[in-house]
Amino acid sequence: MTTGGGATHILIFPFPAQGHMIPLLDLTHQIATNYxxxxxxxxxxxxxxxxxxxxLLSVHPSIQTLVLPFPSSSKLPTGAENVNDLTPPFFLTFIRALGGLYDPLIRWFRSHRSPPVAILSDMFFxxxxxxxxxxxxxxxxFSPSGALALSVLYxxxxxxxxxxxxxSFPGIPNCPKYPWLQMSPMYRSYVDGDPDAEFHRNGFVDNMGSWGLVVNTFAELEEVYLDHLKKELGHDRVWAVGPLKPIVDDDDQTGPTNRGGSFSVPVDSIVSWLDRCDDRKVVYVSFGSVAVLCNDQMEALALGLEKSGVHFVWAVKEPTKELLDGGCGRVPPGFEDRVVGRGLVIRGWAPxxxxxxxxxIGAFLTHCGWNSILESTVAGVSMLAWPMQADQFINATLVVDHLKVATRVCEGVQVVPNSDDLARAFIESVSDDRAERQRAARLHEAAVRATKDGFSSAKDVESLIDHLVAPETTSK
Known part of the structure; x- marks a missing residue:
């Protein structure tokens, strides 16, 4: 069906977690801009x-919103509507609770005078x-994870x-293998008959039966795994549309700075601090929007940065009072005074x-979340990998073992690294002759090229749109 203006109507349904919402809203921006x-x-x-x-709405006022009340759940903390507000034990319950939007969506669809012809929804839906x-x-x-990670999940x-x-996964190219404790915690916690776990598992089975798949990746990065997914799904309706670009308002070129939230440190002061540093000599440290290090890990990381003598920017997720009381998220007392002039600590969301x-920026110590990997790839920055959970171990396999643009420095959500080893890794990461840096520069060129007109990701977005506006008889 089309709207009164002749445009094909689609429904977009992002999963409420920063790492999931941001890329799907970036794709929404791209579609609204170009089509x-x-x-x-x-x-x-x-x-x-x-x-x-x-x-997104300030840039594209024509985009409509469907605001539906969060389904009530006695098992979730009061007022929780975003995964970033929760601790891991609640994730499966949260995913199942959102299934309560099924009936409200059906009612909205059936009452709409020109309902959507397709729904583009997160893999957790x-x-x-x-x-x-x-x-x-x-x-x-929509997969906010890469093609290798999605292949393993499927x-x-x-x-x-x-x-x-x-x-092990012998059916996947290069046969990835992982210790049991590196498998998805949601899979490891699966209990036969548990309704939350069953709902989540059935959701991934349903994903494999869906009409099409969009992945935030690009062919030059994961072509072998994109081909694998097409083979597994039995069709070619698999589109690699990344690396997705941040939303930028034409009247306000600060788009990438406010992507995902507001900041406790003024952006201008961060830029001014970096401007005073030498090229490719600063290590950036961040563990994403969910992970909070325990205090022993915080101390080891701080000591490694201090011993290394390198310049650094450390983005520290602001812990809740419960996490602080539980021994997590504390920057060691006196640390910032001891590294004044060569270290910048940002508490909260960072640009x-x-x-x-x-x-x-010469290197990035990362938890290997997929958004962070893509952002590092676009910037041409090599990585120091510390995967902790979810798809991060799989992503580390790709960037460390296959692409060789990263070095593994630690593994695990509870492992405390050796500060001397970290210090050496920081020093080596900003050396001019580092092989990973040269490979990262070449991968940067491929990432930038992929989104240009006539190249792989741009062509896949065009193909996706062509399929969406085609008659519904093309669906199976």
Whole structure:
């Protein structure tokens, strides 16, 4: 169906977690910018997550929002509407609770005078495949994870490998293998018959049956795994559309700085500090929007930075009172005074895209979240890998072992690294002759090229749009 203006109407449904919402909203921005005459968009959101759409809606006032109350759940903390507000034990319950939006969505769709012809929804919303089937529309999965990570997730939930010292995936190219403790914690916590776990597993099975798949990656980075997914899914409706670019308002070129939130440190002061540093000599440290290090890890990291003598920017997630009381998230007392002049600590959300893109950044100590890996790749910055959970161990396999643009310095959410080893890694990471740096520079060129007109990701976005506006008889 089309709207009154002739544009094809699609429904976009981001999962409420920073690492999931940001890339899907970036894709929404790209579609609205380049295909305004062909596509009209409605975004589903719950009330407390509506502010995350502010920048998108200010740039694209034609985008409609469907604000639905968060389904009530006695098992979740009061007022929690975003994964970043929760501790890990609640994740599966949170995912299942959002399944309560099924009926409100059905009612909205059936009352709409020009309802969407397709729904593009996050991979944690596998139930929207059944929603789409009931309505006779197409469902496209959006994966904020890369193609290798998604291949492992699909194989894991389809084949259900039993607990073992090492879990292998022989059907995936290069046969990735992982210790049991590096598998997804949501999979490891699976209990047969548990309704939250069953809901999550069924969602991934539904993902594999959905009409299409969009992945935030690019062919030059993961072509072998994109080809694998097409083979596994039995069709070619797999589009690599990354690396997705941040939303930038034409009237306000600070878009990448406010991507995902506001900051406790003024952006100008961060840029001024970096401007005083030498090219490629600063280490940037960040563990994303979810991870909070225990105090022993904080002390080891701080000591490693202090011993190394390198310049650094350390973005520290602001811990809750419960985490602080539980021994997590504390910057060691006196640390900032001892490194004054060569170290900058940012408490809270940091303008990561802007920081990584500054000429002074020479290396990035990262938890290997997929958004961080792509942002580092676009910036041409080599990485120091400290994967902790979720898909991060899989992502580390790609950047450390296959692409060789990163060095593994630690592994695990509870492991405390050796500060001397960290110090050596920091020193080596900003050396001019580091091989990983040269490879990262070449990968940067491929990433930038992929999104230009006529190249792989730009062509895949065009193909996606062509499929969406095609008659519904093309769906299966």
């Amino acid at each position: 305004a005459g062909r596509i009209s968009i409605t975004v589903v959101v719950t009330p407390k997550n509506l502010p995350h759409l502010h920048q 596998g139930w929207t495949h059944r929603f789409a089937a009931e309505l006779g529309i197409r469902r496209i999965v 194989a894991m939930y389809r084949d259900a490998p039993p607990k073992s010292d090492v879990v 990561q895209v802007l920081i990584l893109g500054h000429r002074a």
